[in-house]
Amino acid sequence: MARPFLKWAGGKGKLAPTILSAAPPAMARYIEPFAGAGAVFFAVEEARTGTPALLADANAELIETYTVLRDELAALDGALARLAAEYAAGDGEERGAMYYRVRASQPSTPAGRAARFIFLNRTCYNGLFRVNASGGFNVPHGRYKNPRIHDGALLAACSAALQRAELRVADFAGICEEARPGDFVYLDPPYQPLSVTANFTGYTRADFGPADQRRLRDAFEDLSRRDVAAMLSNSDHEFIRGLYSGLGYRLVTVPMARAINSRGSARAPVPELLVDNFGRVGSVGGEAAGSR
Numbered sequence: 001m002a003r004p005f006l007k008w009a010g011g012k013g014k015l016a017p018t019i020l021s022a023a024p025p026a027m028a029r030y031i032e033p034f035a036g037a038g039a040v041f042f043a044v045e046e047a048r049t050g051t052p053a054l055l056a057d058a059n060a061e062l063i064e065t066y067t068v069l070r071d072e073l074a075a076l077d078g079a080l081a082r083l084a085a086e087y088a089a090g091d092g093e094e095r096g097a098m099y100y101r102v103r104a105s106q107p108s109t110p111a112g113r114a115a116r117f118i119f120l121n122r123t124c125y126n127g128l129f130r131v132n133a134s135g136g137f138n139v140p141h142g143r144y145k146n147p148r149i150h151d152g153a154l155l156a157a158c159s160a161a162l163q164r165a166e167l168r169v170a171d172f173a174g175i176c177e178e179a180r181p182g183d184f185v186y187l188d189p190p191y192q193p194l195s196v197t198a199n200f201t202g203y204t205r206a207d208f209g210p211a212d213q214r215r216l217r218d219a220f221e222d223l224s225r226r227d228v229a230a231m232l233s234n235s236d237h238e239f240i241r242g243l244y245s246g247l248g249y250r251l252v253t254v255p256m257a258r259a260i261n262s263r264g265s266a267r268a269p270v271p272e273l274l275v276d277n278f279g280r281v282g283s284v285g286g287e288a289a290g291s292r
């Protein structure tokens, strides 16, 4: 079964069934401008196999990994299996040394880079993605006992799910502009932190601040005006509520456990906000949805 093959902060594995059941019954294309580990994308492909998709993210290494998985499954599978076997054969010290060697490496082929990306994701501290000022991945070794680095069946299922997906490195705004009536857009941006200490938003070099959250609201408004069905998730923060209130959208709060957090105290369920524009979009459930 296709499901995320990466650990990703803010992964929507648990929320995917809720989002999927709320989504319009028909969609010409599934569009996810903040793809991350793609939990909702894989759930859509499981439930409605063959739905054309457009997946985008600002993280270029992430999108290259998806592209290789779609187009070069055998090469990626072989490279990752070799890394996994070497890691499994090592003792604690050897595994640490191997991790830092792979982290410092710069493979020359796309399949080599994708294998490195997945290997680091599965073995680094908390599955975080963080880069330094020059773009180098700088998360320390995670020391899991038996990390699942290579899962051939899962890679094959995900590769199959990606066959009808267009993949793009892009800012969300341009991707939203490409959406048309009949498409369904799911937006899962880096969350507005609920407190000053819970400020993890670093998936790329650029932070996602309040100005970006406003830009995103404007893109959501534009989608609604153009009759494109859209749904957005964020933390249930008064700033975010304020951005989407009074505009005819439905706002629903759902309890949600954070998937990745290093501090135990912050692992308590954090309320999550789901916003949809279905009340404003004539194409939802109507003739336009799925008619193309």
Ligand SMILES: C[S@@+](CC[C@H](N)C(=O)[O-])C[C@H]1O[C@@H](n2cnc3c(N)ncnc32)[C@H](O)[C@@H]1O
Binding pocket: 008, 009, 010, 011, 012, 013, 033, 034, 035, 036, 037, 038, 039, 040, 056, 057, 058, 059, 170, 171, 172, 173, 188, 189, 190, 191, 203, 204, 208
């Ligand atoms: C909350 S995560 C998405 C998680 C995803 N829904 C999942 O289930 O794994 C947010 C994503 O937005 C990406 N991102 C950050 N700024 C962006 C921007 N301006 N445009 C597009 N993507 C961006 C990050 O690289 C990250 O992968």
